[in-house]
Amino acid sequence: MSTTDAPVKPLLIVGADLLGEGVGDLLLVDGRIAATGPDAADQAPEGTQRYHGDSMVALPGLVDLHTHLREPGREDAETIETGSQAAAAGGYTAVFAMANTTPVTDTAEAAERVTDLGVRAGYVDVHPVGAVSKGLAGEELAELGLMARSRSRVRVFSDDGKCVHDARLMRRALEYVKSFDGVVSQHAQDPALAGSTACCHEGELSGRLGLPGWPGVAEESIVARDVMLARHTGSRVHIAHVSTAGSVEVVRWAKAQGIDVTAEVTPHHLVLTTDLLSSYDPVYKVNPPLRPAEDVEALRAGLADGTIDIVATDHAPHVRQDKEHAFVDAAFGMIGLETALSVVSSVMVTEGRMSWADVARTMSTAPARIARLETQGQGLAVGAPANITLVDPQRTVTVDGAQSKSMSRNNPWHGHELTGGVHLTVLRGRVTAREGLVWGADA
Numbered sequence: 001m002s003t004t005d006a007p008v009k010p011l012l013i014v015g016a017d018l019l020g021e022g023v024g025d026l027l028l029v030d031g032r033i034a035a036t037g038p039d040a041a042d043q044a045p046e047g048t049q050r051y052h053g054d055s056m057v058a059l060p061g062l063v064d065l066h067t068h069l070r071e072p073g074r075e076d077a078e079t080i081e082t083g084s085q086a087a088a089a090g091g092y093t094a095v096f097a098m099a100n101t102t103p104v105t106d107t108a109e110a111a112e113r114v115t116d117l118g119v120r121a122g123y124v125d126v127h128p129v130g131a132v133s134k135g136l137a138g139e140e141l142a143e144l145g146l147m148a149r150s151r152s153r154v155r156v157f158s159d160d161g162k163c164v165h166d167a168r169l170m171r172r173a174l175e176y177v178k179s180f181d182g183v184v185s186q187h188a189q190d191p192a193l194a195g196s197t198a199c200c201h202e203g204e205l206s207g208r209l210g211l212p213g214w215p216g217v218a219e220e221s222i223v224a225r226d227v228m229l230a231r232h233t234g235s236r237v238h239i240a241h242v243s244t245a246g247s248v249e250v251v252r253w254a255k256a257q258g259i260d261v262t263a264e265v266t267p268h269h270l271v272l273t274t275d276l277l278s279s280y281d282p283v284y285k286v287n288p289p290l291r292p293a294e295d296v297e298a299l300r301a302g303l304a305d306g307t308i309d310i311v312a313t314d315h316a317p318h319v320r321q322d323k324e325h326a327f328v329d330a331a332f333g334m335i336g337l338e339t340a341l342s343v344v345s346s347v348m349v350t351e352g353r354m355s356w357a358d359v360a361r362t363m364s365t366a367p368a369r370i371a372r373l374e375t376q377g378q379g380l381a382v383g384a385p386a387n388i389t390l391v392d393p394q395r396t397v398t399v400d401g402a403q404s405k406s407m408s409r410n411n412p413w414h415g416h417e418l419t420g421g422v423h424l425t426v427l428r429g430r431v432t433a434r435e436g437l438v439w440g441a442d443a
């Protein structure tokens with residue numbers, strides 16, 4: 001038995017907002033939700049630890065469908081241990097680790113290694129995303145079936161970092177994953193339209209700054225193609241990090257046709273705009289690129305009306321040597337596990353565009369459902385695994401990048417004031433993080 005499964009004391013969270021059920025108590029026993037509501041306290045066994053939840057909101061543990069943990073291969077930027085510490089601090093109880101590691105997660109053995117390292121760290125459940133193509137080369141399908149049947153039970157496949165641009169390969173991947181109810185998560189970016197040297201959004205500003213850009217249509221054309229392939233194959237496609245108004249429109253249309261498509265937006269694309277590039281600060285270099293304010297508004301509207309199903313971080317740690325270059329030469333990506341909930345709270349909840357129940361859906365139950373994660377899709381139901389994120393909606397924090405649990409410092413939120421923060425994270429009844437302090441498997 002791993003230490004993660006060791007018995008934990010029963011925990012009673014007293015007087016929290018339980019979303020649909022109003023204010024009540026939440027009793028966690030033997031790793032499960034034993035009782036909820038006003039009478040839960042009456043059922044608390046002797047020795048139960050009490051935790052005050054006054055003016056807090058209880059969410060089901062957050063699930064991140066898009067994380068880069070860099071292990072194996074770039075343990076100088078992040079490890080499964082440090083990335084999952086950052087995840088726990090950010091309120092996550094499960095993360096999906098993208099396949100663009102070295103070596104690539106394109107075999108059952110590679111997937112199981114990621115799973116095992118996640119269990120050893122013990123902060124969150126780490127689920128490997130399987131590569132679509134061998135070595136992310138975009139030529140031959142990876143061992144999709146073997147990964148699906150492995151101990152890791154892989155259901156999400158992605159060449160993220162690269163687009164599966166060959167339509168025939170994408171079609172075959174969609175057909176294949178259908179047999180085990182898997183999903184292909186597409187990094188939608190036509191390489192022919194994006195080019196190899198572009199580093200930002202193509203527009204009036206990129207021209208003025210003298211930076212080579214690529215246009216929104218490089219994303220939108222692949223989104224349009226892939227929803228048609230999903231219709232043709234009757235399979236499920238997920239669009240990673242949607243960044244333009246045009247992509248939102250295509251997804252909205254496809255859903256109206258009954259096509260089985262889901263989409264994600266990152267916290268940074270909900271807030272940051274391409275104007276920030278006038279500083280030439282490489283912290284703002286990310287793929288897909290930051291877009292103009294009209295796109296940001298369309299993404300917020302799409303998330304609020306359910307066209308965009310989920311928020312995913314695309315946490316992409318990089319060492320200083322890869323980031324601190326001239327803008328054109330710097331690596332793409334920014335970190336985001338610890339700030340995601342606070343960003344969504346600040347721009348969507350505080351602004352009245354989403355409720356906390358919507359946050360529970362877009363950051364926990366919907367991503368769990370897309371990944372067919374049986375353990376985390378049930379919300380706060382009695383009998384469900386005791387994965388809980390307690391949020392203080394009033395807390396205002398100024399982000400200090402130096403405090404991050406991530407090994408990397410490419411944090412675009414440093415110095416930002418955000419309202420609403422994670423207070424406590426509970427994984428199967430065990431506290432994994434409290435106010436940014438974290439506890440792993442041996443705690």
Ligand SMILES: NC(=O)N[C@@H](CC(=O)O)C(=O)O
Nearest residue numbers: 068160161286287316332333
């Ligand atoms: N988002 C990024 O800018 N970078 C990601 C790759 C990706 O998500 O496409 C990375 O792995 O660094």
Ligand SMILES: [Zn+2]
Nearest residue numbers: 160161187287
């Ligand atoms: Zn990507």
Ligand SMILES: [Zn+2]
Nearest residue numbers: 098160161314
């Ligand atoms: Zn990514």
